[in-house]
Amino acid sequence: MQAPAPATAFDTRTRILNLAEDLLLSRGFNAFSYQHIAKELAMKPAAIHYHYPGKEDLGVAIIRRQLMRLRKWRDLPRVTELTPPEQFEAFVDVYRGRAVTQRQVCFFGALAAEFQTLPEAMQQELRTLNVELTEWLASVLAAGRAANTLHYKGHPVSKAAQVLTTLAGALQVARVHDEQQCQRIIEQVRTELREPV
Amino acid sequence: MQAPAPATAFDTRTRILNLAEDLLLSRGFNAFSYQHIAKELAMKPAAIHYHYPGKEDLGVAIIRRQLMRLRKWRDLPRVTELTPPEQFEAFVDVYRGRAVTQRQVCFFGALAAEFQTLPEAMQQELRTLNVELTEWLASVLAAGRAANTLHYKGHPVSKAAQVLTTLAGALQVARVHDEQQCQRIIEQVRTELREPV
DNA sequence: TTGCTTACTTACTAGTAAGTAAGTAGCTTT
């Protein structure tokens, strides 16, 4: 869940992946090409094909890495040891950072729009990523309600889906309008969850 | 705010617009071409250029028509005469229909992901559309709270932005996962607004 | 009936897309 790594000081394979992730989040999958990457890395497009034979391989690698990041972050002692409200807060901070520092949306928001044009393998990876993310957040929300520190109606999974959906959309708002409106939406979600109904 | 018209029984200009809207909502702006449209309408790509010289013109026309639809719908007597909760309900129904009948997202969700790759004119139109939509919903929410029939915390504009964001995201969820999860998110939003806190 | 307009088609340009095959420089291994 950390922010994308800088595109330097890594081996070529990783630098390609970093840059591709960057382009994916800022332009979408269909609007970046091997040429974009090659130019930025001062290489020829064919060199990208050497590391990632097809664009599909590159796309799958990007999503899969994000899934690994999620799992790693989620299982970090400094995260698992937090209380549910703190876990939620830490999670929201990731989105807040995205909106401020880069003009990037989250993976779900970036890929859902062009979902029907994506290779099957990418569609599957994205589904997995979203399911795991929803399940984790649902477990946080369930624990928070049990401890009477998070407050909401309905099933934890429904609420988790709603929150993720809203956060994804909030980042899109930040891009189309100003960042401030995005922050207001995030604050709205936070307040509603933390204050007793 | 009505669903897109069928692609037949109209003049060519409108049929192009209808089909382009369809393709935009289902595949994104960068993933459809004049060829797609031409093939479907059994014409040559150059014929599309005759009606819409550039893809930008086509894109702007799509968004602008949607803005006109919004204004028309919003000012319809049968809509203005409704109570705020009924207005909200009628509005949500539009999104519900989108999720069920087509696998289409809303304009905002479709275009936000590739926003940075869009022509300036399209970016501007999309901003206008979203501002007007947010302002209308905010006025409904404000009136509903004044009449004690809609319940929420925070500023009406913030809440409106949050609701729109969530609805946009919900349609994207419907596409990536099943339609049912989308319906659950919409229900969650409805319940929270209609039940006193 | 001549001329203009509408709504196209045909034929083209220039640019870009993903992807491939063959070659090569530099390093390592034996």
Added chain:
DNA sequence: AAAGCTACTTACTTACTAGTAAGTAAGCAA
């Protein structure tokens, strides 16, 4: 020193992109 591997480059193909210019058939208008 020969062989092989890694990480590329060069040169190419095929397909598609937006867009344009010129031509044309049908209808209407004077």
